[in-house]
Amino acid sequence: MSVKNAFYAQSGGVTAVINASACGVIEAARQQAGKIGTVYAGQNGIIGALSEELIDTSLESAENIAALKHTPSGAFGSCRFKLKSLEDNKAEYERLIAIFKAHNIGYFFYNGGGDSADTCYKVSQLSEEMGFPVQAIHIPKTVDNDLPITDNCPGFASVAKYIAVSALEASFDVRSMAKTSTKVFILEVMGRHAGWIAAAGGLLEDYDIPVVVLFPEVEFNQDKFLAAVKAKVEQHGFCTIVVSEGTHWPDGRFIAEQGTRDSFGHAQLGGAAPVVANMIKEALGYKFHWAVADYLQRAARHLASEADVEQAYALGAKAVEFALEGHSSIMLTVERESSQPYRWNIGMAPLSEVANVEKMMPMDYISDDGYGITTACKEYLYPLIKGEAYPPYRENGMPNYVTLESQLVPKKLEPFDL
Amino acid sequence: MSVKNAFYAQSGGVTAVINASACGVIEAARQQAGKIGTVYAGQNGIIGALSEELIDTSLESAENIAALKHTPSGAFGSCRFKLKSLEDNKAEYERLIAIFKAHNIGYFFYNGGGDSADTCYKVSQLSEEMGFPVQAIHIPKTVDNDLPITDNCPGFASVAKYIAVSALEASFDVRSMAKTSTKVFILEVMGRHAGWIAAAGGLLEDYDIPVVVLFPEVEFNQDKFLAAVKAKVEQHGFCTIVVSEGTHWPDGRFIAEQGTRDSFGHAQLGGAAPVVANMIKEALGYKFHWAVADYLQRAARHLASEADVEQAYALGAKAVEFALEGHSSIMLTVERESSQPYRWNIGMAPLSEVANVEKMMPMDYISDDGYGITTACKEYLYPLIKGEAYPPYRENGMPNYVTLESQLVPKKLEPFDL
Numbered sequence: 001m002s003v004k005n006a007f008y009a010q011s012g013g014v015t016a017v018i019n020a021s022a023c024g025v026i027e028a029a030r031q032q033a034g035k036i037g038t039v040y041a042g043q044n045g046i047i048g049a050l051s052e053e054l055i056d057t058s059l060e061s062a063e064n065i066a067a068l069k070h071t072p073s074g075a076f077g078s079c080r081f082k083l084k085s086l087e088d089n090k091a092e093y094e095r096l097i098a099i100f101k102a103h104n105i106g107y108f109f110y111n112g113g114g115d116s117a118d119t120c121y122k123v124s125q126l127s128e129e130m131g132f133p134v135q136a137i138h139i140p141k142t143v144d145n146d147l148p149i150t151d152n153c154p155g156f157a158s159v160a161k162y163i164a165v166s167a168l169e170a171s172f173d174v175r176s177m178a179k180t181s182t183k184v185f186i187l188e189v190m191g192r193h194a195g196w197i198a199a200a201g202g203l204l205e206d207y208d209i210p211v212v213v214l215f216p217e218v219e220f221n222q223d224k225f226l227a228a229v230k231a232k233v234e235q236h237g238f239c240t241i242v243v244s245e246g247t248h249w250p251d252g253r254f255i256a257e258q259g260t261r262d263s264f265g266h267a268q269l270g271g272a273a274p275v276v277a278n279m280i281k282e283a284l285g286y287k288f289h290w291a292v293a294d295y296l297q298r299a300a301r302h303l304a305s306e307a308d309v310e311q312a313y314a315l316g317a318k319a320v321e322f323a324l325e326g327h328s329s330i331m332l333t334v335e336r337e338s339s340q341p342y343r344w345n346i347g348m349a350p351l352s353e354v355a356n357v358e359k360m361m362p363m364d365y366i367s368d369d370g371y372g373i374t375t376a377c378k379e380y381l382y383p384l385i386k387g388e389a390y391p392p393y394r395e396n397g398m399p400n401y402v403t404l405e406s407q408l409v410p411k412k413l414e415p416f417d418l
Numbered sequence: 419m420s421v422k423n424a425f426y427a428q429s430g431g432v433t434a435v436i437n438a439s440a441c442g443v444i445e446a447a448r449q450q451a452g453k454i455g456t457v458y459a460g461q462n463g464i465i466g467a468l469s470e471e472l473i474d475t476s477l478e479s480a481e482n483i484a485a486l487k488h489t490p491s492g493a494f495g496s497c498r499f500k501l502k503s504l505e506d507n508k509a510e511y512e513r514l515i516a517i518f519k520a521h522n523i524g525y526f527f528y529n530g531g532g533d534s535a536d537t538c539y540k541v542s543q544l545s546e547e548m549g550f551p552v553q554a555i556h557i558p559k560t561v562d563n564d565l566p567i568t569d570n571c572p573g574f575a576s577v578a579k580y581i582a583v584s585a586l587e588a589s590f591d592v593r594s595m596a597k598t599s600t601k602v603f604i605l606e607v608m609g610r611h612a613g614w615i616a617a618a619g620g621l622l623e624d625y626d627i628p629v630v631v632l633f634p635e636v637e638f639n640q641d642k643f644l645a646a647v648k649a650k651v652e653q654h655g656f657c658t659i660v661v662s663e664g665t666h667w668p669d670g671r672f673i674a675e676q677g678t679r680d681s682f683g684h685a686q687l688g689g690a691a692p693v694v695a696n697m698i699k700e701a702l703g704y705k706f707h708w709a710v711a712d713y714l715q716r717a718a719r720h721l722a723s724e725a726d727v728e729q730a731y732a733l734g735a736k737a738v739e740f741a742l743e744g745h746s747s748i749m750l751t752v753e754r755e756s757s758q759p760y761r762w763n764i765g766m767a768p769l770s771e772v773a774n775v776e777k778m779m780p781m782d783y784i785s786d787d788g789y790g791i792t793t794a795c796k797e798y799l800y801p802l803i804k805g806e807a808y809p810p811y812r813e814n815g816m817p818n819y820v821t822l823e824s825q826l827v828p829k830k831l832e833p834f835d836l
Contacts, residue, residue: 014594016587044597073590079598165817169434169717172491172819176432179462180497185713208821271692273710291712292691295603299587303720305815385815390808397723397803399583401590403626 003035004106006323007049008057009042010141011112011119014074015155016162016301017312018141021111022075023068024316025139026057030065035324040103040409044077046110046119049099050092050416054409067402069313070391072301075404082115086122093126095416101132102412107323108134111316113142113153114358117331121351124329135328137319138351141312143298145196148357149349150333154315155298157308157384160200162300163189163242163293164385167201170291171209171240178238184229184280185240186290188273190297191216192246195361197297200381201242202373210236211372214276216246217361218370220255226283228371233286243272302399306387307342318346342383421453422524424741425467426475427460428559429530429537432492433573434580434719435730436559439529440493441486442734443557444475448483453742458521458827462495464528464537467517468510468834472827485820487731488809490719493822499836500533504540511544513834519550520830525741526552529734531560531571532776535749539769542747553746555737556769559730561716563614566775567767568751572733573716575726575802578618580718581607581660581711582803585619588709589627589658596656602647602698603658604708606691608715609634610664613779615715619660620791621799628654629790632694634664635779636788638673644701646789651704661690720817724805725760736764760801 008025010018022041029039041055042048048055055076057065068075083092100108110120117138124136140147145156167187174185191197195215204211210232214220232239248254256272273290280286315332322330330348337343365377373381391399426443428436440459447457459473460466466473473494475483486493501510518526528538535556542554558565563574585605592603609615613633622629628650632638650657666672674690691708698704733750740748748766755761783795791799809817 010594014591047597071590072587074594077597078594080595081598161815164815165720166714166718168816168819169490169719170713172489173432173713173717176428176492176496177498179465179495180499187714203816207816207819271689271708271710274689274692289712290689290710291714292689292708292710293714294707294709295588295591296584296605296709296711296714299591300584301587302583382814386813387815388808388811390806393806395804396800397579397582397805398586398621398625401586401625 003037005037005104006039006107006109007042007100007105008039008109009045009048009111010074010076010078011045011110011116012078012080013143013298014078015141015143015298016072016158016304017154017308018111019068019071019073019075020309020312021139021141021154021316023065024313025109025319026065028317028320032320032324036107036320037104040105041076043406043408045079045081046083047079047081047418050095050418052099052411052413054103055406056409059407060404064402064404067400069309070301071401072299076406083119083122086126093122096123097127097130097132097134098413100134103409106134108136109139109319110136111139111141113144114147114356117147117351118355121329121355124351135323137323137327138331138354139315139319140331143197144191144194146194146358146360148354148359151336151344152334152384154308154312156196157305158300159190159197159297160381161305161385162297162303163197163200164203165303166293167240167242168204168207168209171204174238174240174289181287182289183233183238183286184288186273186276186288187242188271188292189242189244191244193358195244198242198244199361199365199373199377203378203381204240205372209240210238211240211242213371213373214241214243214247215361215366216244216248217366219250220247222279226279228369229280230284241276243276245272247272301391304389305385306389307384309389311344314346322348339379339383342386421455423455423522424457424525424527425460425518425523426457426527427463427467427529428492428494428496429463429528429534430496430498431561431716432496433559433561433716434490434576434722435572435726436529437486437489437491437493438727438730439557439559439572439734441483442731443527443737444483446735446738450738450742454525454738455522458523459494461824461826463497463499464501465497465499465836467514468836470517470829470831472521473824474827477825478822482820482822487727488719489819490717494824501537501540504544511540514541515545515548515550515552516831518552521827524552526554527557527737528554529557529559531562532565532774535565535769536773539747539773542769553741555741555745556749556772557733557737558749561615562609562612564612564776566772566777569754569762570752570802572726572730574614575723576718577608577615577715578799579723579803580715580721581615581618582621583721584711585658585660586622586625586627589622592656592658592707599705600707601651601656601704602706604691604694604706605660606689606710607660607662609662611776613662616660616662617779617783617791617795618799621796622658623790624796627658628656629658629660631789631791632659632661632665633779633784634662634666635784637668638665640697644697646787647698648702659694661694663690665690719809722807723803724807725802727807729762732764740766757797757801760804
């Protein structure tokens with residue numbers, strides 16, 4: 001029982017590169033076979049631990065594990081399931097520790113965003129108290145890029161690249177059509193609280209594209225916005241709008257919540273893009289097109305950033321190294337050494353400083369008019385979207401993404417009610 | 419005056435590869451410099467001819483012309499402007515011939531869909547009548563893939579690849595989330611009359627993705643559709659829906675036209691995806707996400723099909739060759755020789771047989787239940803999406819798309835009222 005096993009789980013919304021972190025963890029653990037045992041992965045994230053549905057990654061071929069590096073989504077399944085506070089449901093935490101004990105798990109690698117950092121922290125504390133210390137290490141992952149301390153979060157850079165490239169392509173399209181047809185193109189992007197993803201649209205300015213970006217950090221002012229769009233269309237003949245799903249009125253209501261109803265009086269599910277499109281049609285009369293990228297943006301492994309894939313993988317591998325050095329209750333971080341040339345290291349931050357802190361766009365990254373980004377923001381973004389890490393394709397033209405075997409370990413404990 | 423110049427114009431909605439056809443025309447003409455003069459390109463399509471706004475492509479560097487092959491959109495501008503019938507507005511046709519005469523243009527290369535084939539045909543007829551014969555050659559382009567005779571239309575294959583890959587990626591994403599969160603992902607794609615683009619979503623079946631495709635060729639039946647979605651979610655835990663914007667009720671109304679109104683009572687612009695999402699929410703209660711690809715799909719040069727780029731280029735180059743052989747009033751076609759291995763030739767069809775004919779999906783390409791594609795359809799699609807033709811990227815991570823100089827030729831005629 002001297003060599004402990006590890007538990008790895010994916011949490012929250014998945015990304016184009018979260019599996020690259022899984023690949024890093026599993027490959028590094030395999031290389032340290034004498035020091036660390038089997039990596040068990042939670043089927044559907046932390047729920048897999050609570051329900052003792054543990055995927056035995058040692059039964060996956062080296063080839064399949066390597067293919068995780070170029071496969072988007074969460075290969076083991078993820079979940080949106082936040083453990084309650086210790087006071088409200090200590091039983092959940094005790095169950096986790098019981099599972100870890102039953103399967104001789106001494107390392108807990110949790111790959112997620114803010115909520116999972118919090119869980120990771122609590123598990124580490126409680127396991128000490130309960131006399132079965134588990135080294136809990138958080139591997140950051142979030143397209144929202146809103147975790148503190150780390151320079152950026154794996155997952156974000158690939159979305160930023162996808163949005164910048166896609167918005168550029170669509171802008172070239174609308175520029176072609178503007179003489180007689182579409183004059184405004186609107187792209188809705190993710191980011192309910194932080195405008196990091198929307199900011200990638202601001203890069204288009206460097207390619208002579210008139211662009212208006214709507215950030216969650218800037219209260220929406222309809223008249224000012226319409227005036228900005230009108231000015232750009234009058235000057236350039238067309239305009240691109242990149243709108244964050246989190247764009248909101250001064251009272252906090254999202255602009256996507258327009259109280260729209262269908263012909264039967266049912267509340268209609270919005271989207272910020274069609275709402276903005278309607279405003280423009282009503283006030284300015286321009287022909288427009290709109291797109292909602294939704295999951296396409298965060299799953300777009302076909303256009304991942306090379307830096308993102310490298311960082312996601314490296315953070316996974318380093319988590320094993322840090323664990324074997326005895327670290328616990330930490331989140332791995334990307335530390336930027338220089339932007340030009342782009343150089344970065346991996347660091348660590350105590351989970352006590354990470355949990356429940358959200359990092360918004362700094363206001364000096366947003367231009368004075370509130371509709372674009374500053375040079376400082378561009379200097380931040382360009383290194384992240386640098387390089388293309390294409391997945392391999394099959395002969396038939398489809399990407400060669402892997403679906404794992406996902407064989408479960410036999411259960412040792414009684415069932416637990418979730 | 420023995421060597422005639424050429425006029426090239428882009429028409430209708432642009433694509434990821436229409437500039438590859440332009441590149442083919444211009445590079446082939448440059449190689450035949452003794453036999454064919456300057457290629458003038460219409461600024462904003464045929465409007466550029468009517469208003470005598472002719473771009474002198476001879477002033478563009480060889481490097482910039484070569485870069486057209488990897489640049490999406492219409493580099494010279496396109497337009498949605500259909501010439502009226504000869505009876506209704508003969509003046510427009512006479513104006514075209516006058517412009518061609520003034521600039522010694524003997525070749526008319528028109529790069530577009532069904533409407534432009536019709537215009538091309540009329541110009542060729544009228545120019546004969548008027549004693550200034552112009553060789554009119556139509557280079558097919560349409561993401562809708564609805565032109566007759568040709569096996570496929572340049573522009574379509576890249577959209578098909580983009581939709582198949584993007585839907586696969588998003589399906590992996592929803593599969594990861596389905597345990598506790600999103601169970602249904604809905605992707606809206608182009609194709610108002612023909613379901614070729616939606617059909618690409620049917621390929622996902624080969625990757626163990628439960629998918630329901632909604633075609634414009636199949637009348638929408640809400641109860642049957644919801645039952646199909648429910649069955650797939652119950653069996654697989656999740657489901658992907660690819661819905662064509664042209665999906666319609668038996669009475670012909672598009673499902674996107676739901677008569678929705680915002681809180682001010684204004685008619686709300688729809689999208690088929692949110693309408694389908696609402697149906698699922700109301701009837702089945704599944705958590706869902708939806709995306710509308712819109713321009714992203716047709717502009718996505720970053721994921722173009724290699725076959726598509728090659729064909730678009732080859733058809734442009736061949737148009738020059740056919741013109742110099744004396745052909746006129748033809749559309750170039752792709753002739754499929756074999757699917758495995760994929761072999762194709764370039765042929766030609768008389769414009770009289772092309773104009774005003776729309777090619778729908780054959781019913782034997784759609785599965786019996788109306789929600790998927792058959793083996794025959796897969797055999798048709800796979801060769802088209804084969805191979806990746808990536809654009810070059812700049813050091814900073816953005817694609818190196820070109821914007822041309824677009825210098826206009828001095829005008830020789832009086833203005834013309836459009």
